[in-house]
Amino acid sequence: MAFHLLYLLCFIVLVLLPCSTMAQTSKNISLGSSLTEQNDDNSSWPSPSGEFAFGFRQIEKDGFLLAIWFDKIPEKTIVWSANRDSLVPQGSKVELTSGGRFVLNDAKGSQIWSANSSSTAISYAAMLDTGNFVLANRNSTYLWESFDHPTDTMLPTQSLKQSGKLFARLTVTNYSTGRFMFSLNPNGSLMLYTTNFPQDSANFAYWSVKNTEIGFQVIFNQSGLIYLTSKNGTILDTISGKPLATQDFYQRATLDYDGVLRHYVYPKSSSTSGERWPMAWSTSFFIPPNISLSIVKKVGSGACGFNSLYRIDNTCECPTGYSPIDPNDELKGCKQDFVPQSCNAPADDFDFQEVPNTNFPGLDYEQFQGMAEDQCRQNCLDDCFCAVAISNAAGECYMKGLPFVNGSIDSSIYGTKALVKFRKHNSTSKKKDDSTLIIVGSVLLSSLGILNFILPLITYVVVSRMYSRKAVAVPPNYQGMNLKYFTYEELKEATNEFKEELGRGASATVFRGVLACDEGKCVAVKILDAKQVRESDLEFNAEVRAIGRTNHRNLVQLLGFCNEGQHRILVYEFMSNGTLASFLFGDTRPNWYQRREIALGTARGLLYLHEECSNQIVHCDIKPQNILLNDSFTARISDFGLAKLLRLDQTRTITGIRGTKGYVAPEWFKNLPITAKVDVYSFGILLLEIICCRKKFDEEAEDGDQIILADWAYDCYKHKKLHLLLEKNDEAIEDIKMMEKYVMIAMWCIQENPSLRPTMKKTIQMLEGTVEVSKPPDPSAYRSSILLDPAH
Known part of the structure; x- marks a missing residue:
């Protein structure tokens, strides 16, 4: 009998144990529960799977968001917040009261936010695995x-009903309400708007669904598709691209601070469903395709702030003579750093920055037809009200005053050039300085006793400053390029005496460094070989002058340099994901989407060098080893050591052979x-x-026809066997x-006759699908002879 009772007891325990476990994993938050921000790991409520968490996230030194975030990825990406416009300090508390109210109070007990539920029937709260926090x-x-x-x-399974809105954050790090809105309006129209910032009312629609039927809700389904439906469930328009299963990918659709709605994906494992996405957020789809061309309104600050220029790579920049109002927030625009032109003085002190493929639509106070660029420039120079002139290939000239609005740089604005006026000598208040000197001089002359006391002190300060300036004097040739000048000792300290080598070339070695003067920023320090001091000197001058004046998302940024004694050193931003060569030819092959983005990014960088710089730059050594990848695997062109700088009036130049075998064009060998x-x-x-994720030349290829990649690729194309690649x-x-x-x-790009090759502008248009690609001729004859000839 005792045995049977024991058996029955064990059976009951085994049956009830799973029930107990299920109750524990439901993670319901009972009435009276609370979280207090104490800057520790106990200030959040996780979802049952642990994929999401609800709680406090630190944004500033003593500023916290009550938020929901992805909790299983290192980035802890925030997807919702309660108090985006009013951060709370440490010690703040969120509580589900015994009366069913869900409130956020600061450390002093003042209510900051509450869930707008007047129901007293709330029994519990829960953080769900969908990323939805509920009161039930x-x-x-x-x-x-x-x-x-x-x-x-x-998030997937979430819908946006009529009158529903998303508001972008203000900046990358500022989560407060920003300048853009995604809205399904009460009339059923789905649009992206700029707002009347700092108010949140709609201002200008720069994208909309092209559908005449009334939209009822936007659905983000579990397959990763985002679409607009009618009231009866009919799909009116699909917004996102290729579906990706939520069991394999974390997904989100975010209206980013720059006004672009992006569909992001993040693999849950390193090899998800056979697709090799990076273990980071990647953009799967975005709208609008080009925000700088979408925002064409004649009022407001546009994609960037006033007096600024927006590039297709989502960066903002200030023209010559202007600087950011707030270096930490580029969207606030740019301010003028010089005294404006006087209407009663000659214009000799002013010049123009030429910005190709650029426009500031609207706000023209005067227009001219049939006017050449030189005359347009002169008209603006002679007009004290003119701050920028727009000249285009149609002979039109537009005069604009301050502030500039909706400035954009884009290859599609071909033939339109902005002429931005600036003062040659950046004097901000010369008259004020002169008057100040007169006042100071009068005071000193009337107080000889004070003067006798101050003179030795002034002499000491001036001599000390002259000495310190001499020690780190920036050579005149490199002034005015927004570059930091480093001493050799600074770079020696930053690299821990040049210990960690990143790479080595024929005339330079690259080391990893950390700048103590810039909050521990990682950099790549490139030392030109002292044994080749003449050649290195030439390369150094070319790189500093060329790169110092470039600024593009797809170029590695030059941060500074050292020109001290025999030391010729360049300091670049550090690219954490290394070279494209290691990415393409390593053990893990990048996915097809990534490869397409890298190709397009490289092409955009080359277009900038060829057509958008004040002086055209020919790189001369494009290869995978010279394409670097940043944290998000964006392609950045590096190594201008072989670049040949061309003058504007010089489209051809004869020079020595440069570049790497296999990538070198035929004209190098034909003089x-x-x-x-x-x-x-x-x-x-x-x-x-x-x-193809393989090198251009593979001596170990099983089939001799596959040794030279370009020849093999053309054969596969010709015989319709591209799958073999x-x-x-x-x-x-x-x-x-x-x-x-x-x-x-690619076949068009490698034609032996240079005139048959497209420009990089047309190459990008073909890659993007805006220009049709015709059937290419066979380009193989020259290349085979060069690759197989050991003399080359």
Whole structure:
């Protein structure tokens, strides 16, 4: 009998144990529960799976958000917040009261926020695995949920109903309400707006769904698709692109601070469903395609602030003579750093910054037809009200005053040039300085006793400053380029005496460094070889002058330099993901989407060098080793050590052979004029390597026809066997039409005759699909002879 009772007891325990476990994992938050921000790991409530958490996140030194975030990824990306416009200090508390109210109080007990639920029937709260935080009654009916009150982000299974809105954050690090809004209006229209910042009312619609039917809700489904439906459930428009399963990817749709709505994905494992996405947020889809061209209103500050220029790579910049109002917030625009032109004085002190492919639409106070650029420039120079002139290929000239609005730089604005007026000598208040000197002089002359006391002190200060300036004097040739001048000792300390080598070339070695003067920022320090001091000196001068005046998302940024004694050193931003070569040819192959983005980014960087710099730059050594990848795997062109700087009136130059075997264009070996088309050729070879994830030349190839990648690629294209290029690359095979187009573009780029090669502008248009790609001729004859000839 005792045995049977014991058996029955064990059976009951085994049956009840799973029930107990289930109760524990439901993670319901009972009445009376609270969280107090104590800057520790206990100030959050996780979802059952642990993928999301609700609690406090530190944003500033003593400023916290009550937020929801992805909790299993290192970034802890925030997707919702309760108090975005009113951060709370440490010691603040969120509580589900015994009366069913859900409130956030600061450390003094003052209410900052509460869930807008007047129901007294709330029994519990819960952080769900969908990322939705809910307040529910005893029947588990949701009486309030965060999904109904989004901030800047939507998650899978979430919907946005009529009158629903997303508001972008203000900046990358400032989560307060920003200048852009995504709204499903009461009339059913789905739009992106600029707002009447700092108010949150709609100002100007810069994107909308092209559908005449009334939209009822926007749905972000579990397959990762985002679409607009009617009241009866009919899909009116699909907003996002290719579906990706939520069981394999974390996903979010965020209206970013720059006004672009992006669909982001993040793999839950390193090899998700056979697709090799990086373990980071990647953009799967975004709207609008080009925000700088979408915002064409004649009022407001546009994609960037007033007096600023917006680039397609989502960066803002100030023109010459202007600087950011707030260095920490580029969207606040730029301020003028010089005394404006006087209407009663000659214009000799003023000049123009020429910015190709640029426009400031609207706000013209005068227009001219049939006017050449030189005359347009002169008219603006002679007009004291003119701050910028726009000249285009149609002979139109537009005069504009301050502030500039909606400035944008984009290759599609071809033939339009902005002429931004600035003072040659950046005097901000000369008259004020002169008057100050007169006053000071009068005071000193009337007080000889004070003067006798001050003179020795002034002499000491002046001599000390002269000495310190002499010690780190910036050479005149490099002034005015926004570069920091480093001493050799500073860089020696930053690199821990040049211990960690990142790479080595024929004339330079690169080390990793950390700048103590810039909050521990990682940098790449490139030391030119002292044994080649003459050649290194030439390369140094070329790099500093060329790179110091460039600024583009797809170029590695030069931060500073050292020119001290025999030391010639360049300091670049550090690229954490190394070279494209290691990414393409390593053990883990990048996915097809990444490779396409890298190809397009490299092409955009080259277009900038060729057509958007004040002086055209031909790189001369485009190859995977010279394409670096940042944290988000954005392509950055590096190593201008072989670049040849061309003058504006010089489109051809004869020079010595430069570059790397296999990427070098035929004209180098034929003593023909060298133009930007040599970079187009190199890009074509690089594009094939990106497509196929293999090197241009493989001596170990099983089939002799496969040794030279370009020849093999053309044969595969000609015989309609492109799938042979894509071994173990299923995702690219699924997109075979796009892959074929990329191969055709590469074939055009590597034509032996430079005149047959497209410009980088046209190459980008073909890559983006705005220009049709015609059938290319066979480009193989020259290349085979060069690659197989050991003399080269």
